[in-house]
Amino acid sequence: xxxxxxxxxxxxxxxxxxxxxxxxxxxxxxxxxxxxxxxxxxxxxxxxxxxxxxxxx
Numbered sequence: 001x002x003x004x005x006x007x008x009x010x011x012x013x014x015x016x017x018x019x020x021x022x023x024x025x026x027x028x029x030x031x032x033x034x035x036x037x038x039x040x041x042x043x044x045x046x047x048x049x050x051x052x053x054x055x056x057x
Contacts, residue, residue, distance in 0.1 A: 007050065014043040 017040035024032035 007047075010043060010047050010050075014040070014047065017043050 017036060021033065021036040021040055024036045
């Protein structure tokens with residue numbers, strides 16, 4: 001079984017972006033919230049555009 005370390009790292013980036021977004025909303029910092037949402041969106045776009053054919057081996 002081969003582990004897709006690149007994919008795993010991007011899923012961890014996505015989790016980090018979610019936590020940053022929640023934290024920024026709790027603190028109430030608008031600039032931090034905007035940056036966190038942009039980071040979250042970038043992670044989602046990257047994951048959605050990954051080439052799945054390379055994962056088959």
